[in-house]
Amino acid sequence: MNGSAALVDNANASQSRRVFWDQDVYQLELERIFSRCWLMLGHDSLVPKSGDFITTYMAEDRVILSRQPDGSLKAFINSCTHRGNQVCHADSGSAKAFVCNYHGWVFGQDGALVDVPMEERCYHNDLDKSKLGLTQIRVETYKGFIFGCHDPEAPSLEEYLGDFCWYLDSIWDTPDGGMELLGPPLKSTLACNWKVPTENFVGDGYHVGWTHAAALQMIGGELSGLSGNRADMPFDDLGLQFTVRHGHGFGLIHNAASSIHVKRDGYVKYMDETRGAVREKLGPEREMLYVGHWNTSIFPNCSFLYGTNTFKIWHPRGPHEIEVWTYTMVPKGADAETKRSMQREAIRSFGTAGTLESDDGENMSSATYNNQGVITRRGRMNSSMGLNREGPHPVFPGIVGVSFIGETSYRGFYRFWQEMIDAPDWAAVKAGDADWDKMWTNRNFWPDRLAAQQAEPQD
Amino acid sequence: MTQARKTVGMELHHAIVSHYSAEARMLQNQQYREWFDTVIAEDIHYWMPVYEQRFVRDRRPEPTPGDAAIYNDDYGELKQRVDRLLTGQVWMEDPPSRIRYFVTNVEAFETAPGEFEVFSNVLVHRNRRQSEVYVHTLGREDKLRKAGEGFKVFNRKLILDARVVQDKNLYFFA
Ligand code: FES
Ligand SMILES: [Fe+2]
Numbered sequence: 001m002n003g004s005a006a007l008v009d010n011a012n013a014s015q016s017r018r019v020f021w022d023q024d025v026y027q028l029e030l031e032r033i034f035s036r037c038w039l040m041l042g043h044d045s046l047v048p049k050s051g052d053f054i055t056t057y058m059a060e061d062r063v064i065l066s067r068q069p070d071g072s073l074k075a076f077i078n079s080c081t082h083r084g085n086q087v088c089h090a091d092s093g094s095a096k097a098f099v100c101n102y103h104g105w106v107f108g109q110d111g112a113l114v115d116v117p118m119e120e121r122c123y124h125n126d127l128d129k130s131k132l133g134l135t136q137i138r139v140e141t142y143k144g145f146i147f148g149c150h151d152p153e154a155p156s157l158e159e160y161l162g163d164f165c166w167y168l169d170s171i172w173d174t175p176d177g178g179m180e181l182l183g184p185p186l187k188s189t190l191a192c193n194w195k196v197p198t199e200n201f202v203g204d205g206y207h208v209g210w211t212h213a214a215a216l217q218m219i220g221g222e223l224s225g226l227s228g229n230r231a232d233m234p235f236d237d238l239g240l241q242f243t244v245r246h247g248h249g250f251g252l253i254h255n256a257a258s259s260i261h262v263k264r265d266g267y268v269k270y271m272d273e274t275r276g277a278v279r280e281k282l283g284p285e286r287e288m289l290y291v292g293h294w295n296t297s298i299f300p301n302c303s304f305l306y307g308t309n310t311f312k313i314w315h316p317r318g319p320h321e322i323e324v325w326t327y328t329m330v331p332k333g334a335d336a337e338t339k340r341s342m343q344r345e346a347i348r349s350f351g352t353a354g355t356l357e358s359d360d361g362e363n364m365s366s367a368t369y370n371n372q373g374v375i376t377r378r379g380r381m382n383s384s385m386g387l388n389r390e391g392p393h394p395v396f397p398g399i400v401g402v403s404f405i406g407e408t409s410y411r412g413f414y415r416f417w418q419e420m421i422d423a424p425d426w427a428a429v430k431a432g433d434a435d436w437d438k439m440w441t442n443r444n445f446w447p448d449r450l451a452a453q454q455a456e457p458q459d
Numbered sequence: 460m461t462q463a464r465k466t467v468g469m470e471l472h473h474a475i476v477s478h479y480s481a482e483a484r485m486l487q488n489q490q491y492r493e494w495f496d497t498v499i500a501e502d503i504h505y506w507m508p509v510y511e512q513r514f515v516r517d518r519r520p521e522p523t524p525g526d527a528a529i530y531n532d533d534y535g536e537l538k539q540r541v542d543r544l545l546t547g548q549v550w551m552e553d554p555p556s557r558i559r560y561f562v563t564n565v566e567a568f569e570t571a572p573g574e575f576e577v578f579s580n581v582l583v584h585r586n587r588r589q590s591e592v593y594v595h596t597l598g599r600e601d602k603l604r605k606a607g608e609g610f611k612v613f614n615r616k617l618i619l620d621a622r623v624v625q626d627k628n629l630y631f632f633a
Pocket of ligand 1: 084
């Protein structure tokens with residue numbers, strides 16, 4: 001593919017429909033995004049003790065994530081170095097070794113080949129086992145969340161998250177110990193391109209009132225006003241939108257963390273009891289983030305709703321299908337009963353039978369499959385909502401959009417997507433660090449707006 | 460079943476199978492309110508646990524209602540799910556999908572006077588839009604009690620056979 005300008009047009013905030021459909025675009029994504037970026041593997045809470053493991057995916061590659069005796073983590077490709085058989089078929093467990101079913105090669109919990117049947121009699125001790133370990137994957141953690149990366153040239157995980165750490169810390173680095181994941185994950189397939197749910201979670205406050213009108217009505221509470229996109233909602237005061245250098249982003253609804261939960265007494269009490277300490281440790285801006293509701297994606301394919309607390313990884317299965325894994329993300333410091341209740345509410349709304357999530361499935365698949373038609377596929381998609389009502393902010397890092405309902409985070413997501421697709425290696429990406437945000441030309445949007453608000457008499 | 464339990468007699472067995480047929484008919488005809496009002500007891504626990512793939516040697520206990528579950532509902536929560544379908548604003552169900560239930564292997568035991576433990580196999584066939592087809596098979600473990608002329612379920616455990624659900628969602632009642 002020659003240059004991606006036709007695929008993503010940043011100035012006009014549009015993308016070719018081919019990004020949801022074309023096989024060659026997808027192959028390039030596998031090479032230039034999924035083989036180069038940090039991908040979500042899980043959380044410490046899923047593999048707490050030495051020997052604990054889970055099996056998961058990095059895009060289409062199967063991997064084993066295993067806790068080592070010294071407490072560190074290793075991840076390796078779940079495919080035998082003999083004839084390629086899958087080594088481990090369990091979702092999780094505890095194992096000092098993984099034995100391949102085909103001919104019985106034994107891999108240690110660090111992935112090294114430790115034993116093969118009849119090594120002396122049939123290999124005559126000629127097999128160099130030290131060169132036949134399972135393919136290792138870089139593993140790094142941030143505040144307990146575990147990521148893997150295949151590219152030795154990639155920046156550290158912390159650099160990759162970059163400015164987004166400032167935001168994540170307001171929920172992952174609280175005085176109470178941040179958050180953890182509860183499994184086992186729900187798993188389902190969905191016939192859509194992986195970017196449709198990712199863009200939906202990163203920046204789609206717009207669809208909520210329409211797509212989820214029925215569920216919002218049923219739940220009632222703070223967000224029921226969104227149902228049917230009622231014109232009397234003060235959308236500019238409702239929240240904000242954020243995007244950063246490496247494509248991560250989120251939308252924030254103020255004071256709405258627990259709003260999708262119906263039974264939420266424990267959660268509300270927990271938030272009331274902890275927000276003061278968050279303010280003390282992280283300041284008032286991040287206390288504001290702490291009590292808000294977030295729809296978030298960590299580039300490329302991990303999304304979560306902070307507040308509702310569903311946590312998703314969208315594993316691609318070709319350009320037209322994904323396998324959705326759904327965990328629950330809960331505050332470590334909450335009591336066991338509150339965590340259980342959060343998990344029930346999160347799954348009730350955003351699990352496989354979720355009262356909200358079930359509304360979205362067709363949006364995802366039909367935005368993909370409509371592009372089967374060549375004439376349709378020649379068209380473009382628009383993400384211009386709120387263009388220019390966004391820019392650098394004196395307090396919040398990255399680029400900030402004025403409303404929770406806007407497409408700021410879409411623009412940031414596709415900007416970085418295009419950069420990765422165009423770049424032959426990480427060095428080329430790093431060369432863009434200084435002026436990554438130059439496409440946001442309204443540099444004085446926030447200084448002007450904040451000054452104007454100050455000048456206005458407050459009521 | 461290895462316990463020394465007696466299956467119910469022919470007449471009761473017939474009544475329970477008929478009850479399930481009526482239940483399936485109501486769901487197939489989208490009579491969700493009627494279904495909810497006639498077959499769901501107020502102390503219902505409606506539960507679809509998530510079963511992981513685990514090695515046989517794994518000694519961890521089976522999932523409990525405190526663990527991750529696709530459904531884990533009480534009466535009010537199940538009612539909310541029904542109410543959502545009846546708002547008229549569930550775009551995925553307009554035009555509505557087609558669903559068909561095949562309930563077999565019904566095996567009922569009387570556990571207390573007027574209370575029954577019932578096992579069944581359920582095959583669910585869903586069609587929607589032009590050509591979408593989804594098939595699910597489940598084991599169903601019910602606790603029923605006599606209510607008027609019929610039965611109400613106060614405990615329903617649904618055991619999915621597929622680890623990875625091959626469908627957009629599992630928003631149907633079984
Ligand atoms: S393929 Fe694994 S032992 Fe032969
Ligand atoms: Fe949605």
